[in-house]
Amino acid sequence: MTEEKIKSIVHRYRKKSAACLLVFLGFAIFANWFLVxxxxxxxxxxxxxxxxxxxxxxxxxxxxxxxxxxxxxxYSLEKILLCLYQENSD
Known part of the structure; x- marks a missing residue:
């Protein structure tokens, strides 16, 4: 596995995690505003x-x-490690 492949895998899951976090924070801010x-x-x-x-x-x-x-x-760590394992086993 090349260094670029590892970086692309990490980047892909970092984006997914950031998107999930952004959605959650938006929900949390809305819920706080609504409750107050x-x-x-x-x-x-x-x-x-x-x-x-x-x-x-x-x-x-x-x-x-x-x-x-x-x-x-x-979640990100698990997905990255699983992807690395699958790449190494092939």
Whole structure:
């Protein structure tokens, strides 16, 4: 296996992982925005005054996001190693 082949394999799976991460982060940002706005709207409907926009949803999104990054790393590593193994066995 040549060095260029290894680089192309790594580049291909890096792009796939980055795309998955981007989709997840977009979902996490939308979910955080939706949860904060729905909480503000509900407090307004029942007559409570607005106290703070920081409701703690961001910590859950960050922790979940870091776990997704870790899983994407292992996914990429597994695919790269499997591809290298298949190339060497042929």
């Amino acid at each position: 706005n729905s909480n503000i709207d509900r407090n307004f409907e029942i007559g409570l005054e607005y106290t703070s926009g920081d409701l703690g949803y961001i910590w859950g999104a960050v922790i979940f996001g870091l776990n997704i990054v870790l899983l994407l790393f292992f």
